[in-house]
Every structure is written in structure tokens, then in C-alpha cells.
Amino acid sequence: MQTPLGHDRSGPSEPPVPDEEIIPAEQPIPDEEIRAEPSHDPTTI
Numbered sequence: 001m002q003t004p005l006g007h008d009r010s011g012p013s014e015p016p017v018p019d020e021e022i023i024p025a026e027q028p029i030p031d032e033e034i035r036a037e038p039s040h041d042p043t044t045i
Helices: 006-010 031-036
Strands: none
């Protein structure tokens, strides 16, 4: 029985959550950048 996320079992350090949902506190993205590059955010399209 192999899980869909094999690497997840080996390294739980990487959660199956998309980067879009997780906002890194180290690199806060200002509204100006998100508006300037809407292509980076697929949710805007």
C-alpha cells in the first residue's frame, strides 16, 4: 500500500498545503505586488 504522497511519509516537514494558502511571515507580500502581478495569483484570474 503506497500513499499518494510518498515523500510526505518520509519528510513530514513539508505539509500538503499549497503556498497560496500559507503566507510566509518572513516575506510578507504587499497588496501593491499582488496587484502589479495578478498572474502570480491564480485566484485573481
